[in-house]
Every structure is written in C-alpha cells, then in structure tokens.
Amino acid sequence: MNLSSTLLARIANTSLVLQIFIGIVAGILLAVIAPDWAMNIAFLGSLFVGALKAIAPILVFLLVAASIANQKKNTQTNLRPIIVLYLVGTLCAALAAVSVSFLFPSTLILQTGDQTMTPPQGIGEVLHTLLFKMVDNPVNALSSGNYIGILVWALGLGLTLKHASDATKKVFWDMSHGVSVMVRFVIHLAPIGVFGLVAVSIAETGFAVMHSYVHLLMVLLGTMLFMALVVNPLLVFIKIRRNPYPLVLTCLRESGVTAFFTRSSAANIPVNMALCERMKLHEDTYSVSIPLGATINMGGAAITITVLTLAAVNTLGYSVDMPTALLLSLVASVSACGASGVAGGSLLLIPLACSLFGIGNDVAMQVVAVGMIIGVLQDSTETALNSSTDVVFTAAACLAEERKQGQ
Template identity: 60%
Template sequence: MKALFLKWNQISLVKRILVGIVLGIILALTVPEAAKGVTIFGSLFVSALKAVAPVLVLLIVMSAISNHKKGHKTNMKSILALYGISTFLAGLIAVVASFVFPVSLSLVKGAENLTPPEGIIEVLKTLLFNIVDNPVHALMNGNYIGILTWAILLGIALRGAGDTTKNLITHFSDAVSQIVKWVIQLAPLGIMGLVFDSIASNGLSSLLDYGKILLLLVGCMLLIALVVNPLIVYLTIRRNPYPLVFRCLKESGITAFFTRSSAANIPINMSLCEKLKLDTNTYSVSIPLGATINMAGAAVTISVLTLAAVHTLGIQVDFSTALILSVLSAVSAAGASGVAGGSLLLIPLACSLFGIPNDVAIQVVGVGFIIGVVQDSCETALNSSSDVLFTATAEYAKYRKEGRELTNLA
C-alpha cells in the first residue's frame, strides 16, 4: 500500500486531478445516491483551502516585507497596470459581443431577498472599510484587503526588528506554506467530490433554457483567456505567451473552476508562483491582491447580463453609453471584494445606468444564480489563473529590460 501511495504521489498533480474529475463524473452517473458520502470530500477540500489561505497571506507578506532588502525592486506597479488593462478590456469585449450577439432573457423570481449595493460610492466605501477592518475579524471572514493591509503595516513595522524575530516569522511562514502543500495534495480527492456534487445536484438540464446567454458569457471569457490575455503578455515580453498561458490555466484554472473560489485558490497560485521561481516579495502581495481586484471574469458577467436585460426590455442604447458600462463594470468588479454574492450582486448597480428598475434587475440576478454552476466556475478560473499569468509577465518583462535571457517561460 505504501509503495502504491508513493507511486501515486510521483504522478503530476494535474494528471491526478484529471483522474479525480473522471472518477467524479463516473460516480455521479452511476451511484448518485451516494451523494453525502462523496461530496464531503469536496466540501472538506474547499474548507481546508479557505482556512489556510488567510493565515498564509498574513505570514508570507509579513515575512517578505520585514526581510525586504533596500534596493530590491518589486513589480507591483506593472502588475497592477496589467490587472487594470485586462479587467477593462474584458468589460469592453463583453459589451461589443453583447451588441454583435444580442440575447434576451426569460426573467425569473427567486432573488428578492438580496441587498445589492446602491451605487459605485457604496462599493468603494465598502472597500475602504475593508482596509481598516479589525485584523482578527479580517482573518475570520477572509477579508483579504484587510489582511493585506495589516500584513504590509506589520511587515514595515518589523523591518527594524532583530534577526531572531524576523527568523521566527519566516519559520512560521515556511510552516504554513508546508501545510498548504499538504492540503494541495488532497486536490484530486476534493475535485472528485466537487465534480460529483455539481453533476448529481444540478445536472445540466436546468441550463438548457439559458444556453444562449451561457454561450455568450463563456465565449467572452474564453476570448479573454486565449486571445486577449496572451496578446497583453506578448506585447509586454515580446515572446510566445502560450506556454505560460496554458500552464496557468492548467495548474491554476482547473482547480479554480471546481472550487469556484478565488480565495481558496490563493494557496494553489502561490505554489505555482514558487514553481515558476518568481520573486516571493512580489507574488506574496500580488496573488492575494489579485484575488480581490483582478476581476476580468466578473466584468464580463456584469456587462453581458446587464445588456441582456437591456435587450430584453427593448431599451435603445448607443454604444458610447455601453462603453461607460465597460468602465463601470471594471471598477465595480475590482472594488467588490467585500460584497457578498460577488459579481451577480453588482448587476442592479450596472442596470441603474440604463434606468432599469431594481425589481427587474434582481430577476436578472436570479437568472445569474441559475446559470451560476457554469458561469461562476468559468469566471473564477479566468480571474484566478490570470493572477499568476500577470505576476509572471511583469517579472519576465523586468528580465527582458535588464537584458536577461527568457529561456523558459513556463
């Protein structure tokens, strides 16, 4: 048994995850009555990732900043620029696609108890209050903006501490990183449970009525992932971007697709950054920050569903007004980290731009929840995988500027 276990661990994690996906599909189709016994693996895996991620972010950022050497530059400005460009272009492409392929909705009830933000000011206000959140509360609730703020401040304050204190923080950071590696090894079992739960509980029949809107959403996200983001990478580093793009999608996007949580995927992304030998001082900040502000998938969701409501109600909209929507969706998506319900709850805010009443906008949110099993999975996969993609791109651009050879982008 031990030899079998060792051989299993020698297989690449991606291949093991693919085995988990296949087993989950087979079990869901053959023994759906075993739901409780199998789905618990998925719930435990996601819970474990969510539990370890806040502590990992706090300690690894504190360690990186407290041990930061003067003169060692990070790439955060470049990364933030890449995050912003990608998110804006995602919203813009979603607007263009919605005009080229207009889709109408069969509006539904069932989302009346939600309380979406009333305006962009409320979204930004929530973001500011997340920054000054109590550190214990931020850790307990997975508020990564608050966690990052405290980690950065504590790291700066500890720069003048003795080597013993800094070493202690580093050792704690290394210990939590090791725990993350142990949790990630459970990914095949966890993914199997998540796939089983998704197929056994939801099936795909409920999605058929919304095939057109799903096709538009997923098509836009694929266009961003496979054309727009690679183009951004190519223009930045002037090298073939696809080896890096495909590796990020394979090692980050697959797990993000099934966990449907950018927060849960933070440990996966940090592990991938370590494999890519990126600068710890940079990715320890850029990855958790990207999980809250790099939201190209969310910008697509907000734009597409809002314009679907516009087409459903027969509202005439000129392209310049729709262009404002792409900016609004990008800013809203980036500032929505503290809003429960993610991108869907920002749809009423975007609908208000076109004078759509709130009761209709909430019905559009209801449609979003129905197709969420696919929409949210694709959105998270795009958002999370591009966190690593742009972190690596910024570092490789720095290599290129310094004249260092880019022998292996992935």
C-alpha cells in the same frame, strides 16, 4: 424512510455545483410531469430572490468600505506594472463582453410586472441620473437598492476610515466578513431557489426559457475563452515581446483547472503561489501580487456583470448607444473589483450595473437568479479565468523586468 434520509444526506454533503444541477433537473422534471404543482412552488424562487435582494446592498456597502479602509500602502514599486495589467485586463474583459453582446444579443424571460420604467435617452440622461443617484441619502440608498449611491458612500467612508485606528478598521473588516458569511448561507440555499425558479419558468413558458439560458451561457463562456486565449496572450506579448502561449497555457493547466473545480479565487491562492515558486518568480513580488489579484483582477466577473446586464437591457427593449456601453464597461470593471471573496459575488453586483439603465431592483434580482441557474458552468469558468490570469500577469511583469535588467 432510512433510504430517503440517507439519499438526502448524501445530496446535502455534495458540492454546491452538483446540488444546483440536481435542483435544475428536478425543476424540469416537476414542470413536465406536474405543471400545476410547479406553479404552487413558485414561492421558493421568490423567497430566494427576496433573500438576495435583502442582503446584497449591505454586502456591497460593507465590502467596499472595509476593503478600502484596510488597504495597505504599496511599498513594492515592482507591483505597479502587475496592478496596471490587472486593471487593463479587467477593462478589456468588460469591453470584449460589450462587443460580443452586441454581436450575439441575449434576452431573458423575466417577470417585469406593470413597471413604468422608461429607458434613458443616451449618455446625457444616463450621466444626469448617475449624478443624482450618487448623492442619494445613504440610508435611502441602502433601503431602495440604489447601488450607485451605496458605492459612492462606501468609497467615501472607506477613504476616511483609512486614517482611523486599527481597532476601528478591524471592526469594519469583521462586519464585512460577517455579512459575507450570511451571503454564503443564502447562496447555499440556491439549489432550492433554482428548483422553484426553473420549475415555474418551464411550467409557464415551456422549454423556450432553457434556450435563452443556453444562448446566454454560450455568450459568457465564449467571451471568457476569447479573453483567456486571445486578449490575455496579446497583453502578455506586449509585455514580454515573445510567444506568450507557453506561459498562458501552463497557467491555464496548472491554475485554471483547479480553480474551475474549487470555484474560489481565494482557495486557489496556495496553488498559484506554488506555481509561481516553480516558475522561479520573485517571491517578494508574487507573495503580494497573487493575493491582490484574487481581489482586483476580476476579468471574468466583469464579463458576467456586463453580459447579464445587457441581456436584461435587451429583454426590456432598451436601446444602448456606444458611449453608454463604454460607461457600462467602466462601471462593470470597477464593480468587479468588489466581487472578491464572496461566492457568486459578481452576480450580486449586477444590480449596480443595471441601475445605469433605470432597471429596478426587482428585475435586476431576477437576472441574478438566472445567473445562479447557469452558474454551474459560468462561475467555474469565471473563477478559472480570474485565478489563472493572476499568475499570467505576475509572470509577465517579472519576465519583462528581467528582460529590462538583461539589456
């Protein structure tokens, strides 16, 4: 008894990544050894998905509203090129994800039930649906998981609260923080939920489900590597007009490696600040741009949202035309900026992108759960890309400014 208690205590004290990995392995073993038992624990996965489904709409609403309401006016004019790089980089990441998803389409094994959803017939219907979802009753949007409506009302409330008193803004900020803590609690239940999801998936479909996970993971990681080693260097070269790879590789080594293991852009801010100091960048610039980048520079999150959404679309057999794909890229880019400060935040914004295609919340949350399963590598790589790019773009803008002054 003492031995088992000690073992469980050691597992509980390990990192969440290792716990999820243990849950995956345990689920596979249970499905192989005792498939009947595996079917009986299906409720664990359902409870986990249900908890995500319940908290995600509130999180998105409060996080976006509080972030906009508490946004300070930008008084540093030299931050403008860095912000432009952040936004352009995030949009490029979403576009790259769309391109790779078309080249290497992914599918998932989802329980779609008897849903009667019909795919949108081109960009016109998508925009028509989008407009009506934007003006949905805010209470109904929260209760039904209409993320488009949630986002619009959160933006509106955030903009109006910018003129409110500091005390009111702080209340919303504290509420946002409180919900984020609740989300972190739900995320820490991921090992149990993943255990149930993997066990029942393999018991029902065999190891075909693992093949789809591996393919999806390869698409995600390949796109992120493409961004880190091709697109980002190209953007830096346009800015500094010289070989970008010494800067890019230094940032990947000094910032990306630590971010990979901490899996938190916020936790990696001190590492990035110290790196900027060693690179002798302007302190007034990087002291603002690095924390800001941890909020809005979310290329990895845009890739995750786009690839998983298109995987759900492919699974349901929907066809996507190019204008709709471009709209998805834009939505994924904007959504990614709301993923900051929350573990697995990019996954919780997938339903927002899925709603463009009429995909219901039940199916979308299953996609989120799949993201949790592959998150052992996906989330670590996503954080490494996001955090290292903060320094890359800050340094590129500073070097470009120095080049201008030297001319």
